[in-house]
Amino acid sequence: MSILPPSQKIWWKEPIHGIEMMWIILALIWCLVLFLWMPYWHVYGKQNLSNESYKTSPEQFEAKANTMAKAYTVRTDAKSNTPVVHPPAGSDVYMLGRLWQWWPILELEKNKTYRLHLSSLDWQHGFSLQPTNINLQILPGYETVVTITPDQSGEFAVVCNEYCGVGHHTMLGKIYVK
Amino acid sequence: MQKNDNQESTQEEEAVPGMQQLLDNPFMLLFLGVMFPTVFYILWGIMEIISIPAVK
């Protein structure tokens, strides 16, 4: 009876039943597989979150994004009045989150590798690249650098998936891959 | 009743195994249960956050 004290005063020496023991062993093996899978994927998997990040400030980050946009803007998205930026293949590219947009729009080349820098100028935001489905937490004061290689072409949206106030559901960005 | 008493006295002579002593000691468990996550999760985590480099 689990609501009474154990029937043996010394219960630590009770034997363990066959079925229980077998299950413990199976479960333990599976737990180890789950655990080892993570380091395995760091070595052999192609999708990992980099450990590269820096402390920054909204001003510093905004300046960098502006510099990139100034140099490589190719056109402007009329409705949102957002520059569409086509940085050189393989370069450092920037995208900032602020209430309520991801800025600027990026145009990338397929199968080229970029260092994508992300940060927020105000509150926390969620970088959710759809439909490929990559999700990152973006914080003010921290710059995340991910090395990405778009391997599909098309139009991708950056949805904000961290609640960021009453305009949260209007916060979108774009990445075009050619 | 008598039988129970007998059982008690024979068992009490036997030393309680260390693991059972630990599991019967709420304050030792409390100590471990607070220390483990404080060290591995909080302190280690905070150390990493503090040592993030500033951007160039």
Added chain:
Amino acid sequence: MAAKMFRQCPDSGLFFHKSAESLMKAHAVLGVVYLLVGGFLGLLVALTRMPSLHLLSAEDFYLALSIHGTAILIFWIIFFEMAVLYFAASTLLRCRPATPAFGWLGFLLMVIGSTLVMVAFFRGNSSVMFTSYVPMPAEPIFYLGLILFAVGALIGCFIFLGTLVIAKQEKTYDGSVPLVTFGALTAAIIAIFTIASGAVILIPTWLWSLGFINHIDPLMYRTVWWALGHSSQQINVAAHVSIWYAIAAILFGARPMSEKVSRTAFLLYILFLQLASAHHILADPGVSSTWKVFNTSYAMYLAVLASMVHGLTVPGCIEVAQRKKGFNNGLFEWLKKAPWANPVFSGMFIAMIIFGFIGGITGVVMGTEQINLIIHNTIFVPGHFHATVAVGTTLTFMAITYFLIPVLFRRELIWPTACKWQPYIFGGGMLILSLFLLGAGTLGVPRRHWDINFSDALLQFQFAGTAITMLGIAGFGGFLAAVGGALFCLIAVGSLVFGKRLDPGASLFSSFGFPMASSCYNVERPGKLGLAPVEQTGDGGVQAKGTFVLALVFLASFVVYFFINAKYLSSIWPMG
């Protein structure tokens, strides 16, 4: 001459101490009030996320979601857990509670704290979700309310420990504490760590909201806040697993298959469960993969091992007990002949199955460092935790309430037919809600989002049509779950007010926290709680074969689901 403070329940044989009993009732009733508030808002939230209905305005939606999360996840659950702690220490050990006056102080702080938080919500400037990530500000009384609530709960935990000490000193029981009390101790220990972490982060945040501190680091906030936010879910796990053992013992006379194994599993919880707060930081910058891998895996999944052990031993001990009663045919006669019409059993068993198969598996999969990349902050996450906390914990608490209403409150349950169906309606609705939120989340649908059609946005994006359909079905499941939840609240409150009195001393007041007529308390000191009877025949002959087969099915589902997600991960853009 000491006063007579105990009564013995003639139906269950349990002893209730006058002060502990009143504290249990007060906490449980207030919990149900918050379940009602939170559940109602949950319904509004679900109907807003149903794209065809889109019930609330954006502002109301974010407010409703903030209240839903806070009222139900924090207030309902923790109020009820305090009642569980008093039960596990005072009632099960036949012991007077330590410092009942402080118990009432704790209760009062929890009431004031939760009220302040509600006031902050309804004033409209604190729709920050229960996570209140800085630097998005809430009003100072929001943080203050949470702090007071936490202090109140902390007092409850220390009274639990104090009661254990008294019980030992006064020798109210023989041998070691019962397994259920040990599980409750696990919950209390985790709660103490949880609340301490909460204080470490919420007090500075409160001062920040008052203007005394000018910066709270968002990453530091998230890391420490989740030591509160996630570990509090681990309090729930420890608490509801303990109740599963209690229900198995109460209904079936089941004894643990092995005290050693079950208690060691709880020890693994104490040591490792709380590390998993890292689940929420996996997609964050700045903390290394080493920290993430070690913590998210509870140090090599040792706490998952513990849950898998409980998942075998709880149904396993029921099986053994049933087989001894003669339900010994085939693999599953013991289960078929279980009391499925008794909501104490059906509620607990449904909770266990959905918690394990859906909540457990999805939780471990999304807590894998890299797989989290395809799941973080999608509506997969609420899909997961409605299986864990809304079914696993809440339905378990509902099930034990059906036991407590006659035993603790001394009222007969009203509406027996409704009682019989309630766990199925609530569990079934929640199952649909969870599964379809999980499905929509797999397609990338964000959580906490008012409009995934982006009609007011300057840029556009279309989610897959299936995602929209799935949210619609989830809304239907949410509606069904809300019906089940409302039915529970009606039955519980209705029984407390109108249920037949099983004891002439059970007045209306005594249903809401006042003691019963003093003539009911006629025991000065209950007899010492003896050891559980020694089993006549060894368990060797009656093994839990059926449970083992179920466990193997579980393991197979787990493996398959994990590798499906690993495959999905390998299809996204290469990144590193």
